[in-house]
Amino acid sequence: MIEIENLTKTFGAFKAVDGLSLKVPPGEIYGFLGPNGAGKTTTVKILSGIMRPAGGRVLVDGIDMSVDPLSAKRRLAYIPDEPFVYPKLTGRELLRFIGDLYSVPVDEQEREIPKLLEMFDLSEAGGELLESYSHGMKQKLLIASVLLRKPKVVLFDEPTVGLDPRSIRRFRELLLDIARSGACVFMCTHILEMAEKLCGRVGIIYKGRLIAEGTVSELRRMSGSSADRTLEDIFLSLTEG
Amino acid sequence: MLLPVLLRRKVSSFVNRLHALRGWELAKTLMFLAVGLGMLAILYFSFLRLLYYLDGVQLIGPMLSWKLTSMVLLITFSMVIVSSIIISMTTLYYSFDLKFLFSCPLDHRTLFMDKALETVFYSSWTLFLAIVPYILALMQVKQLSPAFFVSYCLLMVPFVLVAGSFGVIFSMLVMYWFPSSRTRDLTWLLGSLSVSLVYVAFRFSKPEQLLRPDSLEVVAQYIQYLQSPTAEYLPSWWVTKAMMAYGAERWPQFFLYGGALAAGAAVLYSFMYFVSGRVYAQGFSGAQSSPKFKGLPRLLWEQRLVRAGWRWRGALTVYWKDRLMFARDARYWSQVILIGALIMVYLFSIRQLPLDTPDMKSMVSFLNIGVAGFVMAAIGLRFTFPSISLEGNCYWLARSAPVTVAQFMREKLLFTLPPSMLIGVVLVLASNHLLQADAFIAWLSLFTILVSSVVITVMGVGLGALFPDFRVENIHQIESSYGGFIYMACAMGYLALAMGFEAWPVQMHFAERFGRADPWDWRGIAFSAAGFSVVTAAALYLPWKLGRAKLESHEI
Numbered sequence: 075m076i077e078i079e080n081l082t083k084t085f086g087a088f089k090a091v092d093g094l095s096l097k098v099p100p101g102e103i104y105g106f107l108g109p110n111g112a113g114k115t116t117t118v119k120i121l122s123g124i125m126r127p128a129g130g131r132v133l134v135d136g137i138d139m140s141v142d143p144l145s146a147k148r149r150l151a152y153i154p155d156e157p158f159v160y161p162k163l164t165g166r167e168l169l170r171f172i173g174d175l176y177s178v179p180v181d182e183q184e185r186e187i188p189k190l191l192e193m194f195d196l197s198e199a200g201g202e203l204l205e206s207y208s209h210g211m212k213q214k215l216l217i218a219s220v221l222l223r224k225p226k227v228v229l230f231d232e233p234t235v236g237l238d239p240r241s242i243r244r245f246r247e248l249l250l251d252i253a254r255s256g257a258c259v260f261m262c263t264h265i266l267e268m269a270e271k272l273c274g275r276v277g278i279i280y281k282g283r284l285i286a287e288g289t290v291s292e293l294r295r296m297s298g299s300s301a302d303r304t305l306e307d308i309f310l311s312l313t314e315g
Numbered sequence: 316m317l318l319p320v321l322l323r324r325k326v327s328s329f330v331n332r333l334h335a336l337r338g339w340e341l342a343k344t345l346m347f348l349a350v351g352l353g354m355l356a357i358l359y360f361s362f363l364r365l366l367y368y369l370d371g372v373q374l375i376g377p378m379l380s381w382k383l384t385s386m387v388l389l390i391t392f393s394m395v396i397v398s399s400i401i402i403s404m405t406t407l408y409y410s411f412d413l414k415f416l417f418s419c420p421l422d423h424r425t426l427f428m429d430k431a432l433e434t435v436f437y438s439s440w441t442l443f444l445a446i447v448p449y450i451l452a453l454m455q456v457k458q459l460s461p462a463f464f465v466s467y468c469l470l471m472v473p474f475v476l477v478a479g480s481f482g483v484i485f486s487m488l489v490m491y492w493f494p495s496s497r498t499r500d501l502t503w504l505l506g507s508l509s510v511s512l513v514y515v516a517f518r519f520s521k522p523e524q525l526l527r528p529d530s531l532e533v534v535a536q537y538i539q540y541l542q543s544p545t546a547e548y549l550p551s552w553w554v555t556k557a558m559m560a561y562g563a564e565r566w567p568q569f570f571l572y573g574g575a576l577a578a579g580a581a582v583l584y585s586f587m588y589f590v591s592g593r594v595y596a597q598g599f600s601g602a603q604s605s606p607k608f609k610g611l612p613r614l615l616w617e618q619r620l621v622r623a624g625w626r627w628r629g630a631l632t633v634y635w636k637d638r639l640m641f642a643r644d645a646r647y648w649s650q651v652i653l654i655g656a657l658i659m660v661y662l663f664s665i666r667q668l669p670l671d672t673p674d675m676k677s678m679v680s681f682l683n684i685g686v687a688g689f690v691m692a693a694i695g696l697r698f699t700f701p702s703i704s705l706e707g708n709c710y711w712l713a714r715s716a717p718v719t720v721a722q723f724m725r726e727k728l729l730f731t732l733p734p735s736m737l738i739g740v741v742l743v744l745a746s747n748h749l750l751q752a753d754a755f756i757a758w759l760s761l762f763t764i765l766v767s768s769v770v771i772t773v774m775g776v777g778l779g780a781l782f783p784d785f786r787v788e789n790i791h792q793i794e795s796s797y798g799g800f801i802y803m804a805c806a807m808g809y810l811a812l813a814m815g816f817e818a819w820p821v822q823m824h825f826a827e828r829f830g831r832a833d834p835w836d837w838r839g840i841a842f843s844a845a846g847f848s849v850v851t852a853a854a855l856y857l858p859w860k861l862g863r864a865k866l867e868s869h870e871i
Contacts, residue, residue, distance in 0.1 A: 124714040125870045147717040158708035160636065162643040167636075170618070174632035175716040180614065180622040203643070205496070206604070 081130035090116040092282035103259040105273030113282040114262040122152035135226045151225040155232040157212035161205035172219045190218040209236035230261040270305040321429040359448035366456040388551035398438035399482025401506040404499040406434045408602040427591035435479030473580035480583040491594040494601020500645030507649030511656035518660045629718040630726040680752035687742040692806035699731040699775030701793035720867045732772045739768040777858030778802045780866040809854045816846040
């Protein structure tokens with residue numbers, strides 16, 4: 075599970091994240107929404123351990139990221155919005171690389187990697203250099219790597235950018251599978267329709283502060299919207315007012 | 316025509332970059348500028364001395380200096396061509412902004428000309444700057460007015476345009492006929508190979524003898540050689556002739572050669588403009604395709620070690636990743652070719668040293684440690700120092716993975732130390748053999764180079780972590796950065812101090828060779844050993860510690 079307590083991050087005088095606190099229990103898909111520059115990516119980067127907070131703390135599966143970052147990182151998988159990968163490795167080698175970094179036993183890698191490539195329609199491209207992959211193919215490969223790692227916490231930052239409709243559908247099923255397996259999923263997205271359908275709870279961050287949190291119906295009540303209003307309407311009314 | 320719009324964006328970027336220079340960035344830039352100007356001043360005074368000497372040679376002096384000028388220009392011309400071939404492959408086909416520009420309502424010819432001019436600029440500006448001291452020294456020696464320099468600058472515009480166009484046309488046609496990223500890799504390799512061959516052939520031809528009239532048997536033959544044109548059909552000779560005409564105030568000849576240059580450039584660029592409309596877009600489209608490549612389905616030896624329960628799993632993993640990437644990246648191969656050429660020339664120069672006595676040879680063997688160390692540091696600047704920054708955009712993978720910064724740095728050390736050590740040992744052993752160094756000096760130099768290779772590599776990784784820049788696109792940007800400068804300064808400082816501490820025992824050794832009774836002062840030796848150890852320990856510890864702390868706090 076994820077626990078964020080009074081998290082703050084500043085860049086000079088600018089407060090990117092301001093006193094953020096939230097919890098995501100195991101098995102939940104949590105949608106993290108907000109307009110551009112609201113602090114979503116900064117929050118995810120702090121959660122993943124590649125950025126340090128100015129204040130507050132982050133617990134991943136009960137482990138404080140600032141106290142024992144290695145143990146915390148072993149339990150999570152992070153997929154950034156831009157799938158930067160080593161261009162001179164092949165898809166199969168990248169999965170091996172990630173498997174080795176996350177201590178996935180070599181025998182298990184040999185067994186699982188072909189299956190994962192098959193699952194994401196990458197079997198043929200698996201032996202080609204990543205420099206020849208499209209954006210969507212790289213994204214799919216990184217999503218496949220999540221399954222190889224079997225993490226307890228999954229962090230996605232705009233995961234469906236560049237994916238084709240079929241892959242998006244498969245990705246949705248995958249998210250549900252991950253959650254069913256007991257892992258918690260923390261997902262930043264601008265696709266509100268997807269958040270509405272998949273996420274158990276949604277948090278809305280605006281100017282670094284969490285301005286609303288709850289299920290879609292709770293948010294609807296909170297914003298005083300009628301039952302036929304979509305998450306998009308609620309989001310706009312909360313962030314424009 | 317939208318070319319001015321495209322060119323304006325470059326001017327705006329440059330001006331914005333200047334405006335953004337403040338505080339520490341401004342101080343760094345000014346410091347670099349001062350160092351650069353200092354080096355140009357040193358070059359100027361060296362050329363001035365050489366040209367005064369040549370010009371003062373009886374009868375043939377003026378011919379000698381013009382002959383040298385034609386050779387300098389010919390080398391510059393060749394270098395611009397090779398640089399433009401290498402650079403144009405990137406600027407024309409793989410620049411980050413090309414996809415955006417191709418999607419704009421721009422005529423492909425206009426886009427091509429923009430990229431061609433960019434190529435010419437990047438492949439010539441350093442060479443142009445490097446020969447400015449030579450031209451200023453020539454102006455001084457020939458007692459010409461500053462207008463000579465202005466006319467030279469005007470002549471250089473069509474000169475570099477013509478030289479650069481050869482590389483641009485070559486890349487355009489090659490990519491049209493063989494459109495693939497492999498073509499780019501092969502071109503880079505062939506470019507490096509030709510530079511290396513020219514460099515080795517030039518050194519092996521013993522050019523120092525050309526400046527000695529007594530080395531040729533017949534004086535008349537020598538004079539004939541001096542009077543003959545140096546590649547008369549090439550623009551380098553036209554520039555030389557135009558400059559000679561300016562010096563002698565023969566204006567029709569000056570305008571004839573200047574006009575020929577300008578006309579040559581105009582014809583070449585008209586040809587490029589015409590042809591690019593037909594072939595550029597097709598070449599660009601093909602260049603985006605990568606050749607089919609089948610990776611390694613079998614287990615790597617590092618993975619076998621991990622499976623066998625070997626420790627250092629994280630370091631071994633990053634190691635095999637770096638090993639595969641190194642083997643597949645043509646940019647590294649071209650660097651390796653250049654290093655091979657450098658080592659050949661180095662050993663040839665050692666062999667050519669006019670040393671007569673065994674004492675002199677042993678003394679030079681000791682001093683040679685410093686030179687070999689410098690070569691190692693220069694290689695470290697290309698491979699070790701940039702190794703962390705070259706993770707680039709992909710650094711997020713290592714940073715978010717359960718791998719500590721220390722493990723990550725240890726892997727970089729593991730990857731770069733063995734080749735660095737091997738090169739150092741080869742240089743010293745081969746030099747000692749060629750110089751017939753005595754046993755004491757041979758062992759001392761071997762020990763020093765082994766220790767220095769460790770220190771210089773640790774320093775490279777440590778300072779590479781202290782000055783990381785994950786946004787760079789190529790090794791050259793990292794080499795020429797502020798951190799690269801600090802790395803070279805620290806490596807050379809360490810070598811100077813280490814050799815300084817060794818100088819005392821070496822002095823005792825030579826005293827013994829010269830027959831002095833009881834030359835060994837054991838307190839002096841203990842002091843030297845202690846000093847050497849302290850300096851080495853500090854050079855190992857401080858950059859590593861500082862780099863590690865910096866990288867741990869670095870945010871991406």
